[in-house]
Amino acid sequence: MDFLLLFFIGIFAAIIGVMFGAAGFVLLPAMLLFGIPIHTTIAANKFATGVSSLTTALTLILHKKVSLKKMSTLMLLAVLGGISGAFLATRLSDDTMNIVACIILIAMFFVVLKGTPSSQLEDKESIRHHRSITPFFIGIYDGGFGPGSALMNITYFLKQRYSYVQAAEHTRFLMFASCMGAFGFYYLYGIVHWDIAIPVTLGSIVGSHIGMRLTPYLKGAWLRWILPIIFLVLIGQVLWKLL
Incomplete structure (x- = not known):
């Protein structure tokens, strides 16, 4: 029963993660309710998200939607x-981690409020080379x-003028890189x-592919209010833990 429950939590979290970038909003609280320590929860989350991101990234490469060569530098930074x-x-306590997370999420909330371009680029090759x-x-926060x-x-x-679908697709590569880099350290740390990790990962693989199929149906008008709301919920979740 625990295996199935973790499996379905993984599916739902991955769908939310691919479409809106907030898998942790589902995954971490659900696993903490199981009584799983936060560091163990984060380690399992990194493995699940990393493997599920790899499966969707490979699909995108096979369909030639994303160039692995162009993503290599960003992936190295994320690792x-x-x-x-x-x-x-x-090396940090749970409370310290939550304070840092809250500060980062608040900062990102105001970045989102400034507006997020969502127009589709006509020429994908015109996407600039990233120097940022x-x-x-982001990888530090993720890990x-x-x-x-x-x-x-x-x-x-x-912010780099990708469409939302392109942004979600390219994010899979960075999530794979940062998650597997972090997981490698957690694994060595024991x-x-x-x-x-295994049932959550299996669910995440299924959920990530479902999420990628649903993402193209998101409308740009929705994103202007959905993304800030998700950030506010995440901030509220962290503040609740602190208080």
Whole structure:
């Protein structure tokens, strides 16, 4: 029964994660209700999100929707960020992690309020080469905590004039990189429990593919109010833990 419950939690969390970048909003609270320690929960979340992101990334590569070569630099930054975040997380208390998460989420909320371009680019090859190290800092947050990190990546790509669908697709690559970098550190640190990670991961694989199929049906007008609302919910969730 626990296996099935974790499996379906993984499915639902991955759908929310792919479409709106907030898988942690579902996954972390649900697993904490099981009585699973937060660091173990984060480690399982990193493995589940990393593997599910890999499966969707491979599908995008096979369909030639995303160039792995163009993503390689950003993925390297995300890997380094994920490892750094995991390292910091194992040395910070739960309360300190929540305070840092709250500050970052509030900052990103105001970034979203400034507006997110959602027009479709006519020439995908015209997408600029990225010189920003923003994915590194998002990777640190993802590796150390996680909720809202995919939404941060989506917001980053939207600010780079990607369409929402393109932003969601490219985010899968950065999520794979930062999550697997962080998971590698957690695994070596000895806080991975496979009986928890495996069912969540299997559900996440199924949910991520469902989410990618549903994403093209999202309308740009919805995003102007959905994204800020998700950030507010995430901020409220973290503040609730602190209080």
